Amino acid sequence: MADPELERRPEFATATVAYAHDLERLWETSPGIAGWLSTVDHKEIGIRYLVTAFAFLCAGGIEALLMRLQLAGPDRHVLGPHAYDQAFSMHGISMIFLYAFPVLSGFSNYLWPLVLGSRDMAFPRLNALSYWIYVAAGLFMYAGLAIGQAPNDGWYNYVPYANREYNPGMNEDFYSLGMIFLGISTTVGSINFIVTLARTRAPGMSVNRLPILVWGTLTASVANVLAVPSVSLAFFLLWMDRQFGTHFFDVPQGGQPLLWQHLFWMYAHPWVYALVLPAMGIVSDGLPTFCRRPLVGYAPVALATVATMILGFGVWVHHMFATGIPNLALAFFGGASIVIAVPSAVAVFAWTATIWLGRPVITTAFLFFASMIVLFVIGGVSGFMTGSVPVDWQLTETYFVVAHIHYVLIGINVFPVVGGIYYWFPKFTGRMLDEKLGKWNFWTMFIGFNVAFLPMHLTGLWGMPRRIYTYSPDMGWTTLNAITTVGAFIFAIGVAMLLINVVISLRVGRIAGANPWDAPTLEWSVPSPPPPYNFAVIPHVASRHPLWEDRLGESEVTSLVTRGLLLDHGRETIGTSPLDGDPDVILKMPGDSYMPLLLSVGLTMGFVGLLVHLWWLAVAGAAVALIAGVVWLWPRGTLGQRRVRHV
Amino acid sequence: MSIRRVAPAAAALLTLLAQPAAGQRPLGYLHGEGPKAWPVVQLTLGLLAIACVVVIVTSALVVVGIWRRRVTDITDIRSVPPTRAGGGLRWIAIGLGISGVALLGSLIWTVVVLAAVNGPSRPTRLTIEVTGQQWWWKARYLDDDPSQQFITAGEIHIPVGEPVRVRLIGGDVIHSFWVPALAGKMETIPGQINETWIEAGQPGIYRGQCSEYCGVQHAHMGFLVVADPAEKFAAWRAAQLRPAQVAVPQQTGATLFVYHCGACHTVRGTGAGGTVAPDLTHLMSRGILAGDVVANTIGNLAGWIANPQGVKPGTRMPAQDLSGPELQRVVGFLQTLK
Numbered sequence: 010m011a012d013p014e015l016e017r018r019p020e021f022a023t024a025t026v027a028y029a030h031d032l033e034r035l036w037e038t039s040p041g042i043a044g045w046l047s048t049v050d051h052k053e054i055g056i057r058y059l060v061t062a063f064a065f066l067c068a069g070g071i072e073a074l075l076m077r078l079q080l081a082g083p084d085r086h087v088l089g090p091h092a093y094d095q096a097f098s099m100h101g102i103s104m105i106f107l108y109a110f111p112v113l114s115g116f117s118n119y120l121w122p123l124v125l126g127s128r129d130m131a132f133p134r135l136n137a138l139s140y141w142i143y144v145a146a147g148l149f150m151y152a153g154l155a156i157g158q159a160p161n162d163g164w165y166n167y168v169p170y171a172n173r174e175y176n177p178g179m180n181e182d183f184y185s186l187g188m189i190f191l192g193i194s195t196t197v198g199s200i201n202f203i204v205t206l207a208r209t210r211a212p213g214m215s216v217n218r219l220p221i222l223v224w225g226t227l228t229a230s231v232a233n234v235l236a237v238p239s240v241s242l243a244f245f246l247l248w249m250d251r252q253f254g255t256h257f258f259d260v261p262q263g264g265q266p267l268l269w270q271h272l273f274w275m276y277a278h279p280w281v282y283a284l285v286l287p288a289m290g291i292v293s294d295g296l297p298t299f300c301r302r303p304l305v306g307y308a309p310v311a312l313a314t315v316a317t318m319i320l321g322f323g324v325w326v327h328h329m330f331a332t333g334i335p336n337l338a339l340a341f342f343g344g345a346s347i348v349i350a351v352p353s354a355v356a357v358f359a360w361t362a363t364i365w366l367g368r369p370v371i372t373t374a375f376l377f378f379a380s381m382i383v384l385f386v387i388g389g390v391s392g393f394m395t396g397s398v399p400v401d402w403q404l405t406e407t408y409f410v411v412a413h414i415h416y417v418l419i420g421i422n423v424f425p426v427v428g429g430i431y432y433w434f435p436k437f438t439g440r441m442l443d444e445k446l447g448k449w450n451f452w453t454m455f456i457g458f459n460v461a462f463l464p465m466h467l468t469g470l471w472g473m474p475r476r477i478y479t480y481s482p483d484m485g486w487t488t489l490n491a492i493t494t495v496g497a498f499i500f501a502i503g504v505a506m507l508l509i510n511v512v513i514s515l516r517v518g519r520i521a522g523a524n525p526w527d528a529p530t531l532e533w534s535v536p537s538p539p540p541p542y543n544f545a546v547i548p549h550v551a552s553r554h555p556l557w558e559d560r561l562g563e564s565e566v567t568s569l570v571t572r573g574l575l576l577d578h579g580r581e582t583i584g585t586s587p588l589d590g591d592p593d594v595i596l597k598m599p600g601d602s603y604m605p606l607l608l609s610v611g612l613t614m615g616f617v618g619l620l621v622h623l624w625w626l627a628v629a630g631a632a633v634a635l636i637a638g639v640v641w642l643w644p645r646g647t648l649g650q651r652r653v654r655h656v
Numbered sequence: 657m658s659i660r661r662v663a664p665a666a667a668a669l670l671t672l673l674a675q676p677a678a679g680q681r682p683l684g685y686l687h688g689e690g691p692k693a694w695p696v697v698q699l700t701l702g703l704l705a706i707a708c709v710v711v712i713v714t715s716a717l718v719v720v721g722i723w724r725r726r727v728t729d730i731t732d733i734r735s736v737p738p739t740r741a742g743g744g745l746r747w748i749a750i751g752l753g754i755s756g757v758a759l760l761g762s763l764i765w766t767v768v769v770l771a772a773v774n775g776p777s778r779p780t781r782l783t784i785e786v787t788g789q790q791w792w793w794k795a796r797y798l799d800d801d802p803s804q805q806f807i808t809a810g811e812i813h814i815p816v817g818e819p820v821r822v823r824l825i826g827g828d829v830i831h832s833f834w835v836p837a838l839a840g841k842m843e844t845i846p847g848q849i850n851e852t853w854i855e856a857g858q859p860g861i862y863r864g865q866c867s868e869y870c871g872v873q874h875a876h877m878g879f880l881v882v883a884d885p886a887e888k889f890a891a892w893r894a895a896q897l898r899p900a901q902v903a904v905p906q907q908t909g910a911t912l913f914v915y916h917c918g919a920c921h922t923v924r925g926t927g928a929g930g931t932v933a934p935d936l937t938h939l940m941s942r943g944i945l946a947g948d949v950v951a952n953t954i955g956n957l958a959g960w961i962a963n964p965q966g967v968k969p970g971t972r973m974p975a976q977d978l979s980g981p982e983l984q985r986v987v988g989f990l991q992t993l994k
Contacts, residue, residue: 090872090969163869169846170829170871175790260846266830267845301727301736305744331832331841331868333824333850336774340767347763351752357714358751362744364721371722372730379722386714390707393759397703397766399696399773402840403685406832406867444730470700472683472836474867477875485681527734557738 016652017595019574019583024545031577036128036541038601047601049133050541054140055119056437059430061144062112063508066423068151069103070501072096081494083482093478094161095180099154101164102184105284106191107147109422113287114139114198116429117226119437121202123532123539124220126211126548128582129598131204134605134641139198141609146191149616153183160184163476165277165328166247168258168269173251179620185248186616192241193612199230199237207587211531213550213568214590220530220553221304224311225290228318229283235322236283240276243269248619267332274325282321284418286314288425289356289385292378295425295432296360298528299375300367303554303561306359313352320349330401339398346396353389357382372526373447377428380455384420388413391466406476409469415462427454427507434511435525439537440518446510454503461496464489529554534570546573547583550590579647597648608637682863685836690857691777691819692839695769702765706758773839776819776853783821784812788831788844788866790972791873792934792947797893798823806896807922809934811942813882815889816859824850832868835881841867856883861943872970878948892941899925900937900993909989916976916986923993933973939993946971958987 038044038053048054076096079087088096118136122129130136153159158179162171171181206219206227219227246257247269256262258269297304304310326334326342360382369375391413395401404410427450434442468489473480480486524533533556535543548570552558555568574583576595584594614630617623688697727736787794795812799805814820824833826846834841835854842852856862866877884892900923902910910926918928924937943952949968950956959966962983964973978986 090875094872167830167868170869175829175871260826264847266826266847299733301733301738303738303740306748309745309748332843332845333848336770340770343766343770344763347759347766350759351755354752354755355748358748359744361714361717361721361751362747364718365724365747366741366744368725368727368736369722370727370730370733370736372733379718382718383711383715387711390710393762394700394703394707397699397762399766399769399840400700400703402842403696403700403836405841406869470684470686470704471681472685472865474683474834474865474874476869479875483680484683525733527738529738554738560737561740563740 019576019595021573022546022575023572024575028575028577029540029545032542032545033540035577035580038541044601046606047603049129049137049599049601049605051118051122051130051133051136052437052539052541052543054136055115055117057140058111058115058118058143061140061147062108062115065103065107065147066112066504069100069108070504072100072103074497074501076100077494077497079478080480080490082491083480083484083487085479088478090478091161094476095154095157095159097476098160098163098184099151102150102160104418105164105280106188107143107150109284109418110195110280111143112426113226113229113284113422114143116291116426116433117202117222117287120433120532121205121223121226122209122543123436123535124223124530125205125209126214126531126544126550127205127209128543128547128576128580129209130201131207131209131596132201134599134602135197135201137602138605138608139194139201141606142190142194142197142612145609145613146187146194149190149613149620150183150187153180153187158183160187165273166269168247168250168264168266169260171247171269172258181251182248182620185244185251186620188244189241189248190612190616192237195233195237199233202226202230203234208584209582209596210585210590211544211548211550212574212583212585212590212592214585216588216590217308218550218553218590219311220290221293221307221310221314222287222290224314225287225293228314229286232279232283232318232321236276236279239272240280243272243276246272252622267329270329270332271325274328275322278325278328279318279321281417282318285421286317288422288429289314291425291429291432292360292381293356294530295374295428296378297363297367298432298526299370299372299378300363301370302363302367303529303557304359305362305366306355307553309355310359313355316352317349320345320352324349324396327396327401328405330398331405336398343396343398343401347393349396350389350393353385357386357389372431373442373444373451374428374431374526376448376451376455377424377431380451381420381424381428384416384424384458387463388416388420391416404469406474407469408465408473408475411475412462412465412469415465419458419462424454430507430511432526433532434514434518435521436532436537436539438515438518439521440514441521441525442510442514442518446506446513450503450506450510453506454500457496457499457501457503459496461493461500464492464496468493524556527556529557531555531570544570544573546571546575548573584650594650594652597650599648602641604637604641608634608641611635611637683836683865685840687837689837689860689862690839690855692773692853692855693837694857695772696840699765699769703762706762710758776821776855778819780819780821780853782815782818783823784814785823785825786812786833786844787825787827788833788870788877789827790829790871791866791877791968793833793864793866793877793879794827794934797896804897806893806937807935808896808938808942809936810944810947811880811882812864813884813889813892814854814856815886816856816883818886819853819855822852822854824852829870830868831866831870831877833864834867835862835864837862838881843868854881856881859883859885863948865948873947873968876947876949876968878944880942880944880948895941895994896938902926902989903992906985906989906992909985909987912978912982912986913989916978920973936990936993939990941994946973954987954991957990958983961986 038048161180249255256264258264324346327346473486521537551566551568552564580598583592584596585592611630611633615627618627688694783798785796796807824844826844832841832843838854862881864879914927920930920933922935945952964971
């Protein structure tokens with residue numbers, strides 16, 4: 010049992026001005042560049058994730074527009090074949106690895122402690138490390154583009170074309186090392202989410218009261234921890250083959266090209282679900298606010314989220330139907346790929362019912378969330394078609410699949426993300442985004458997107474293969490491609506409108522107040538933007554909708570947000586039990602630190618050394634990282650945890 | 657809007673999309689020309705119809721749901737208090753019930769089609785070994801009698817109405833063998849042999865294309881499948897087996913060809929015996945050049961030899977140091993390879 014001297018009973022009271030002032034002093038990041046480089050505040054890190062992810066979205070968007078100019082008509086010469094191959098590879102890498110997942114990490118980093126009633130993530134410094142490595146790995150891969158040697162084998166990077174024999178430049182070295190590097194960020198970030206969920210929630214925040222966003226990010230994080238090793242291994246083996254002549258994928262020496270495909274897709278298929286489940290969570294949490302009623306079917310939707318991920322680990326072979334795997338085996342994977350539509354259907358019907366049984370308030374955020382249901386269904390049914398083995402033998406590697414993946418990634422990721430920005434921007438900044446420009450923003454994006462990608466299904470059915478840099482006029486694809494190019498530019502204008510709205514509203518947007526949407530969850534109980542310590546007193550949660558309890562009149566006990574545990578002996582938050590959310594420990598949280606940044610710098614040096622064969626630089630980088638790690642982990646008495654005696 | 661009324665309308669629309677102008681979309685796969693393609697086309701159209709119905713119905717539900725009880729005045733969202741009306745779970749139950757039936761039906765149909773196209777219904781008499789290479793296709797016609805085997809490139813002839821087995825070899829990187837009107841894709845993977853089969857129900861010329869990204873000229877890795885009636889196919893095959901005859905006026909061109917091109921290309925009956933590039937013994941019997949970049953005309957042929965990188969940037973074919981008259985002689989010789 011616990012050492013009685015470690016036990017402490019925090020006071021249960023209302024915050025006073027002096028107490029809040031103390032907290033401010035304890036938690037605030039020091040001003041200026043020093044604070045900027047050393048902060049571990051999850052809100053600061055969350056915003057950085059969002060901004061950086063949008064920067065990569067814009068880069069990937071420019072690559073896409075260049076490709077659309079090249080494909081606008083037959084036999085055009087905007088990009089040559091070498092440039093085109095790098096453009097589509099970097100487009101995929103940017104959107105899938107550097108935008109779609111990090112942007113969700115941004116939302117989750119910012120929102121998790123706020124919706125869970127905590128003062129920070131479980132490992133604040135790991136959070137900072139995850140961000141710095143993400144930036145470094147992204148720039149590492151873009152450095153290849155800067156010297157004209159960007160990855161050029163598409164985002165799934167099949168061997169043997171990626172082998173040195175066929176691809177002698179540095180292109181694939183940037184990709185291999187960059188992905189191993191990025192995998193570190195994803196892994197530590199995911200572990201942080203899992204532990205945060207298990208330990209740092211407000212008392213009473215039991216698992217059946219978690220917002221769906223939390224379910225989505227948790228599920229995605231568990232999946233990442235299981236899946237990322239597969240792709241890191243694949244890229245490590247490829248790098249070994251390329252640099253040291255090992256034979257994992259070297260066919261004349263007995264290497265296996267299909268080994269790559271299995272390792273890659275065992276990771277990449279779950280990854281696609283990791284890109285959409287948290288975004289679906291954004292819709293599940295945001296839509297009810299504007300429908301003025303709780304989500305229909307909370308438990309089925311939460312379970313469907315988990316079920317999707319579990320099934321998602323059993324469908325990777327549907328990317329490999331044309332590789333000569335026996336048809337009997339394909340039938341099983343085809344079946345799994347069709348069955349996975351069931352949990353998705355649960356979410357669709359839950360959202361639709363929420364709209365029907367609610368009173369939809371037509372805000373910009375609502376339009377993005379509600380339109381996502383339609384786009385989700387389109388991406389879902391095209392995915393269901395690719396699950397049918399004989400049909401997929403025709404669909405695969407044509408523009409039908411390109412249309413499908415864009416309905417999935419733009420429909421189920423970008424639309425919820427933009428809706429989420431309209432929804433939470435007031436919380437992030439204290440100001441509202443302009444609703445009028447917002448409506449223009451929505452309709453431009455929605456129309457542009459569908460003009461670009463709905464006809465693309467037909468482009469695929471009429472046989473246009475993926476990844477061809479040009480086509481001849483007698484193939485019958487000219488008109489459709491011209492339409493898609495026009496739509497792509499309209500869509501790009503829509504994205505630009507969002508950025509303009511953000512820039513304008515940061516200065517002159519209407520002041521939001523704590524809860525401008527009259528939303529039900531904990532993040533809206535604190536001021537906008539929230540203070541560095543989030544919650545002056547640790548709230549006590551009694552239902553799924555703490556701020557709607559008075560009007561729904563359902564729960565017998567009420568949640569407490571103004572009275573709660575006072576914790577001000579240094580940076581502190583409460584630790585709770587994993588399932589029920591019973592408080593059992595006072596967690597001492599670490600202060601700001603340069604070590605995450607230094608560790609990232611060391612790792613960057615190391616990866617650059619490996620890239621250019623400066624082995625001394627690689628060793629020096631490893632040494633820097635090691636030193637940073639030692640300083641980081643050096644035991645400190647002030648971080649000793651205290652058990653809580655009954656509160 | 658009843659599903660019963662929407663479904664046939666959608667199906668009719670889809671059939672309309674599929675039918676006309678098949679010739680104008682040579683790689684389209686909403687029409688099939690053989691027993692391996694037909695059941696798959698039906699399944700594709702069927703699933704597409706289901707997909708369209710699902711999209712139309714759910715979109716209508718969302719739009720009507722928003723329209724019915726919408727609140728457009730957003731100045732004070734607090735004026736619309738949150739409430740909880742019951743009955744929502746029924747939506748999920750009914751929705752899942754309908755989806756479940758559709759999914760199960762699709763799955764069963766899929767498995768039936770998969771079994772139907774798994775292998776040819778009759779024993780095959782012809783096996784062709786097809787090798788995908790950067791960026792052209794080699795075809796070896798197999799036969800128990802080695803003297804009856806031959807190699808060609810870019811154009812594969814098959815007898816109409818007869819199933820043909822295709823053994824797929826990966827020559828360098830992964831490619832994918834795809835003749836949309838006859839069959840779906842099968843990758844050619846180095847280190848393993850994949851098998852597929854094709855059968856043309858009608859005589860005709862069917863376009864094929866590499867459909868797995870394989871490098872800078874992936875866009876130009878096309879081929880043709882020519883389905884001929886039995887006699888015509890037999891005649892073609894007999895002609896392919898014959899070596900080239902070099903007539904006296906072409907001796908200089910042939911010599912130049914052997915010297916400049918023979919390390920990579922084969923022309924049976926001459927000293928040119930290279931195996932890394934297409935066999936040209938019957939070049940003039942083919943309609944396309946350079947993996948379907950250009951038609952096989954005398955001008956295109958000369959231009960291709962004179963400047964391969966200009967015609968197909970990145971191609972493995974190097975430019976040759978040939979003077980104008982030499983080029984003419986080589987082309988003159990090639991023109992005799994009927």
